[in-house]
Amino acid sequence: MSKENYCDHPYGCSVEATLAVIGGRWKPVIIFNLLQNDIMRFGELNKAIKGVTQRMLTNQLRELEKDKVVHRKVYAEVPPRVEYSLTEYGRTLKPIMLAMRDWGAEHMNVACEGV
DSSP: OOGGGTOOOSOSSHHHHHHHHHOSSSHHHHHHHHHHHSEEEHHHHHHHSTTOOHHHHHHHHHHHHHTTSEEEEEEOSSSOEEEEEEOHHHHTTHHHHHHHHHHHHHHHTOOOOOO
16 A cells, blocks of 8 residues: 555645645745744844844745644733734644754855754
């Protein structure tokens, strides 16, 4: 019996499954920032990620939350405060993010700080 019989999935391969969760321009950057800072508010993420619009950041955070990578905590106060952090599941992406950082640093021929 092949592996396909064990699980119904829309992906052609495991790389597609990975990219479905962390693919795109902003998701890896969001994840990397949350790895470095543990908890960040929306405004902090927005300032840290150069070039992202508020709308795009909101959409990407919602998708990461839907995929159980990011946790969103809302505080019932005025003005409203929302904090984002990685879930335990999201933290399993750390080796991938570090490999991307290292590869990118070598590609750019610059030294990067560790997480």
